[in-house]
Amino acid sequence: MNLTVPQLLRDRALADPDGIALIVHDSARLTYHQWHERSLALANGLLARGVTSGDRVGLVFGAADWTDYAVAFCGVLAAGAVAVPLSDRLAPDDLRLMLAGCRATGIVHATGHTADLAVPEAGWSATVDRLSAETSYEKADLAAPEPGDLAQILYTSGTTGRPKGVSATHANLTYGCGSGRRPFAHSRHLVHAFPIGTNAGQTMLINALDARPAVVTLPRFTPGRFASLIESYRAGTVFLVPAMAIELINARVAERHDLSSVLLLGSAAAPLPSAVAQALTTAFPSATIANYYTSTEAAPAQTIMMFDPERPGSVGRAIAGGRVRIATATGEPLARGETGEVWMRSPAVPRAYYGDPGSETFRDGWVRMGDLGYLDADGYLYLVDREGDVVKSGAFKVSTIHVEEVVHRHPAVIEAAAFGVPHPVLGSVVTVALATSEPLAPEELRIFLKDRLAPHELPAHVVTVGALPRNAGGKVDKKALRRTMGSV
Structure with a gap:
């Protein structure tokens, strides 16, 4: 329709x-x-x-x-x-x-x-x-x-x-709307804190038009206010970005607020570390934790992954008529298990760059996501990294997503971002910026990571910051981190 x-x-x-x-x-x-x-x-x-x-x-x-x-x-x-x-x-x-x-x-x-x-x-x-x-x-x-x-x-x-x-x-x-079936029918209220001007925010606006629950938000996100909002409205559905999830967990809001009404908690805009997803299952005891993967260019195509400890790194499978494939830069499909570029195909009329209809991002209904990844035998998508974020160190290519996933396992780490900085011999080396709940010496972190990462994946530099810089959509601004390290 x-x-x-x-x-x-x-x-x-x-x-x-x-x-x-x-x-x-x-x-x-x-x-x-x-x-x-x-x-x-x-x-x-x-x-x-x-x-x-x-x-x-x-x-x-x-x-x-x-x-x-x-x-x-x-x-x-x-x-x-x-x-x-x-x-x-x-x-x-x-x-x-x-x-x-x-x-x-x-x-x-x-x-x-x-x-x-x-x-x-x-x-x-x-x-x-x-x-x-x-x-x-x-x-x-x-x-x-x-x-x-x-x-x-x-x-x-x-x-x-x-x-x-x-x-x-x-x-x-409006793809999928007007069918008579109201999304999120289990909820009377849906709570989110996505900003205006983002794809996630626009999705919430369409939900307000078509879904069953009233869509509730707040003027400014803080962990306490967000948790209070969920509790006071007995929200059945909650959407956030990983940065907000990390703040909620570290503020221990579940100790002061009843969050048991939440049956679905969706995370979008960035990869959700498995350690964070696991902590969310404790903070929201009745909730299914879902990780959504899409882009402004690809929507409404998306993958959804209900948190599964057996597949901690996956962002799920394509749903609702959308498709995902792994291909070369020219769009040639690759076999299951092979790493290549992630492409998605929307079930709806595709989007385009305004004023640039010939962009290589859009090809024959497929959208080039700008990520590297692979599909397992069951069709689950695993992201390896953003194309521009892969660290080429000597003869190796290092996935910053994988490094971040492992760093998040340290109990003192609140949030972390991995990126490359120039090196005179290796070309570039891994650097990790992190915020911690207590002092964490770089050498102590490296000892923790030694048996969990390969030698070329270990961070050459570790920088502690008060908080990671983020853009309006909640994504970590790695360009700003590189500038902080003296790199353009």
């Missing part, structure tokens, strides 16, 4: 007008009727501003603004325009770069946002309330978008280079 996002919202508002779609804890909540009516009002305000079908409109909001953001997103799409979600935590220069890159014609932003958002192509900026007040939704004739029309441009995290705008149609965003 091919739907548009405005159709999805309209149908839900008709079926469940007083149902709660979104809650920002202690701040705001939004019913489906309110969401629909306010989006139509905003859409007509956009038309009054001269927005036409296919125009790109930047949306600059923060975590406290999820309800207004949801109204703005659906309002832009109801006007036939294209939404460009952007976090208000981005640096002003990055905001301007992204808005200029997609040639945005205007900006809808959160109330109180004072940053200078002006770029030559963006002729106006306004809040949700101001746009909605400029005209009534009864005064304009909205031209409904088609499922194949462009709906969204979402910028990548830029972990391997300059962020790129990934375009998605309505049919891509």
Whole structure:
């Protein structure tokens, strides 16, 4: 069934007008009727501003603004325009770069946002309330978008280079929706803390439109607040990133909060170390721990792995009509057990880089993930590393994911990141940056790792930091770590 996002919202508002779609804890909540009516009002305000079908409109909001953001997103799409979600935590220069890159014609932003958002192509900026007040939704004739029309441009995290705008149609965003089966039917509330402007955040927005539970978030993540939110709403479903999971575990929130209502805990955006997954099973005693693997480019294709101690390093198998394969750089398939590039195929209309339809990332419906990995005999996917993160040390290639997995087993390690730094003889050597719960000497860590890693995998340098640098999506910023070590 091919739907548009405005159709999805309209149908839900008709079926469940007083149902709660979104809650920002202690701040705001939004019913489906309110969401629909306010989006139509905003859409007509956009038309009054001269927005036409296919125009790109930047949306600059923060975590406290999820309800207004949801109204703005659906309002832009109801006007036939294209939404460009952007976090208000981005640096002003990055905001301007992204808005200029997609040639945005205007900006809808959160109330109180004072940053200078002006770029030559963006002729106006306004809040949700101001746009909605400029005209009534009864005064304009909205031209409904088609499922194949462009709906969204979402910028990548830029972990391997300059962020790129990934375009998605309505049919891509609504794939699997509207079937009558409400996802996460075991829950009345779904709690998450994903940022606006990320693929994970957009997935939560579509869940708010189509899934059974009300989607609950909070203005700012802290372990205590997040655990309190789960407890107070008796949430049945929780989504987070590994960095948040690590914070929850080390804050020992399970000792102060009842988290037994959670039946599904999903982790996304980065590999979940098995030691962390194991600790989550203790903190959330009723929950199945699931690791989700996808990318902004590949969605809605994904693999899901229900935590299995027998397969601690796997990110699972493809689901819901998607496919995964291991291939060469030119796309030639490799046999089971062989390491190569990970490719995924979406069951929906594929995405593309905006303004760059010929990119080598997308080929014949397949998406090049930028990761190296292999499939076992049962079709389970194992990631070896990001292509750009593999450390080439002498004659060996070292997987930083494997090094991180083993380092996380040390009881004093809170979080760790492995990366390569230049070496005059070997080309590069492994360096590990870590945050610890107690002092941990580099030599003590090397002794712990000696029988767990091969000699060429052992870190030549160990650096203790207060916390690992992360981007807005929760991924470790290894470029920043390399700069800290004096490497470009």
